[in-house]
Amino acid sequence: MRALVFETFGGPLTVQEVPAPDPAPGGVVLRVGATGVCRSDWHAWQGHDPDVVLPHVPGHELAGTVAAVGAGVRRWRAGDRVTVPFVNACGRCAQCAAGEHQVCDRQTQPGFAHWGSMAQYVALDAADVNLVALPAGLDDATAAALGCRVATAFRAVVQVARVRPGEWVAVHGCGGVGLSAVQVALAAGARVVAVDVSPAARALAADLGAEHALDGPAAIPELTGGGAHVSLDAAGAVAACEDSVRCLRPRGRHVQVGLLPPAQGRPAVPMDLVVARELQVLGSHGMAAHAYPELLGLVAAGRLRPQALVTRELGLDEAGAALAAVGRAPGVAVVTRF
Numbered sequence: 001m002r003a004l005v006f007e008t009f010g011g012p013l014t015v016q017e018v019p020a021p022d023p024a025p026g027g028v029v030l031r032v033g034a035t036g037v038c039r040s041d042w043h044a045w046q047g048h049d050p051d052v053v054l055p056h057v058p059g060h061e062l063a064g065t066v067a068a069v070g071a072g073v074r075r076w077r078a079g080d081r082v083t084v085p086f087v088n089a090c091g092r093c094a095q096c097a098a099g100e101h102q103v104c105d106r107q108t109q110p111g112f113a114h115w116g117s118m119a120q121y122v123a124l125d126a127a128d129v130n131l132v133a134l135p136a137g138l139d140d141a142t143a144a145a146l147g148c149r150v151a152t153a154f155r156a157v158v159q160v161a162r163v164r165p166g167e168w169v170a171v172h173g174c175g176g177v178g179l180s181a182v183q184v185a186l187a188a189g190a191r192v193v194a195v196d197v198s199p200a201a202r203a204l205a206a207d208l209g210a211e212h213a214l215d216g217p218a219a220i221p222e223l224t225g226g227g228a229h230v231s232l233d234a235a236g237a238v239a240a241c242e243d244s245v246r247c248l249r250p251r252g253r254h255v256q257v258g259l260l261p262p263a264q265g266r267p268a269v270p271m272d273l274v275v276a277r278e279l280q281v282l283g284s285h286g287m288a289a290h291a292y293p294e295l296l297g298l299v300a301a302g303r304l305r306p307q308a309l310v311t312r313e314l315g316l317d318e319a320g321a322a323l324a325a326v327g328r329a330p331g332v333a334v335v336t337r338f
């Protein structure tokens with residue numbers, strides 16, 4: 001099969017012919033229909049993820065069609081169109097037993113723990129636990145976003161922050177997950193202030209309905225009448241994390257969504273403010289497959305429009321350049337030709 005490969009961290013990203021995977025027991029192999037280009041892929045390429053073994057194929061934000069089914073899989077057969085959360089849960093550990101598959105103790109992640117979806121085929125583990133059937137009206141390029149950026153934003157805003165109608169939500173970093181968070185927060189009835197240094201990213205946030213789109217956080221307390229109720233670091237950057245905590249009103253909730261690998265430095269979270277204002281500092285990590293029906297319902301009803309975030313559809317030959325440019329080009333790139 002054709003796949004995007006890197007053999008050294010930060011080194012060349014080239015399309016190569018490599019062996020196609022076989023399904024593991026309990027797993028499947030998908031023919032990839034679409035795979036989004038995400039900042040996490042960039043981190044994998046840069047060597048920020050200790051799970052990545054070279055040579056490596058990135059890609060974790062995917063949709064496609066089941067091509068082969070491993071022994072013991074009950075719910076899926078060849079031809080089924082599916083997506084999958086980027087955290088592939090084991091289905092058997094204590095976290096999974098509690099329904100918290102997104103923090104599974106024995107999770108695997110395509111594109112990190114094993115070869116990912118920037119390829120014609122990708123293997124996925126524990127198919128009966130992790131695969132999510134796609135409705136006929138949802139195309140692969142849109143559905144790919146549900147594997148990472150939209151599901152991550154949905155869980156962060158709705159399930160972790162528990163945003164209520166009328167609350168102010170600040171979104172720091174308007175890449176794929178940040179713009180998705182803008183959409184989700186608006187769908188939840190919140191008012192949104194978006195922050196990004198890129199004028200193009202701010203324009204996208206404003207187009208989606210953000211009430212304010214700022215190049216820095218300084219005006220947030222005034223614009224929101226005392227600070228945001230909820231604030232997200234959707235960039236995964238030291239400064240964005242600190243800005244997010246500082247822009248909250250008393251009793252506000254910070255949600256860390258971006259990855260913040262230690263190789264890029266540790267944020268100095270102002271714990272004095274956390275105490276004095278009784279702030280909550282929360283983490284959010286993907287979303288369990290069983291939580292997808294509510295998200296799919298919002299997409300079907302048109303209240304969430306992941307397709308509005310897709311600014312470029314690429315061939316696999318263009319994926320390497322797009323991955324290397326993550327954060328520099330506004331909007332979301334999705335590979336749809338393999």
Ligand SMILES: [Zn+2]
Binds near residue numbers: 039040148
């Ligand atoms: Zn991602």
Ligand SMILES: [Zn+2]
Binds near residue numbers: 090093096
């Ligand atoms: Zn588990």
